[in-house]
Amino acid sequence: MNYRKLHFFFALSHLFFSVEPFTPAERYSHTSALVENKLYFLGGDGEFYSNEVFxxxxxxxxYAEYPSWTDLTANSGMSIKSSWAAAALTINDNNPTVYLVGGIMYNQNNEDSFTSLVYAFIPKSGQWNKPVIKGTEPARRRQFQIAADDFGNIYVFGGGADKYVGSQNLQVFNDMAILxxxxxxxxxxxxVNAPSPRGGHSATLISNGVIVYIGG
Incomplete structure (x- = not known):
């Protein structure tokens, strides 16, 4: 091996070994969805508001200490920075779609940037869109969970609204919107007989078709 080839080999080796795996920054108020064998994480808040998708x-x-993350943000990042939103998976016509509902929505300047209550992510293509939905849209809200059934219905119960989601007054909901x-x-x-208004609760759809709401 001549010196030129040897130098080129060392340069490539240095370049290869200097590439570090993606490690998400610490965060809270993100949301997630399991699609087949991949657990997707969306947005969140920490040292910054995030539009990340990984x-x-x-x-x-x-290893739990060193999980192997795959970052999709460069090609599939959200057009908004999202936190305190809710996500659910539906499968219509064999096409898995993750719906992101509500939450705080900021632009690159960390200013309110609300254009749609619902965003849809298509894992197969890595693309986002803003679906056009008919009917009366529920009020903007954050800090709630949603549940989806096998028929493609997403159930939105509770949550709260404040200045971070464009409300002049603090509101807490106990309505049931169905997408x-x-x-x-x-x-x-x-x-009728709905739980009291609440936010920060969990929502779990169990096998008999009942949604169980806990806490908040």
Whole structure:
């Protein structure tokens, strides 16, 4: 091996070994969705508001201390910085879609940048869109969880509104908005005997079709 080739080899080796894996910054108020064997994480707040999209491949073994993250932000980052939103997976026509609902929505200057209550992420293409939804849209809100059934319905219950989501007054909700993702329409469920207004709760759809709300 001549000196020129040797120098080129060392240069490539240095370049290769200097590349570090993606490590997400510490954060809270992000949301996540499991799509097949990939656990996607969206947005969040920490030292900064985030538009990041990254996932952990659960089909591969990994050490909990050093998980192998895959960052999609360069090509599939959100057009907004998102925190305190909720996410749910639906599958219509064999096409998995992650719906991101509500939350704080900021632009690059960390200013309120609300243009749509709902964003849709298509994992197969890595693309985002703002679906056009018919019906009466629920009020903007944050700090809630959503549940999706096998028919493509997403159930939005509770949450709170304040200046960070464009509300002049502090509000806490106990309405039930239902997004039908098959035909993209909003409807509303009954509120008779509904839990008290709340935010920060969990929402879990169990096998008998009942959604269990805990805490808040």
């Amino acid at each position: 996932y952990l491949d659960l089909s591969q073994q990994f 039908n993702t098959a035909d993209l329409t909003w409807s509303y469920g009954p509120i």
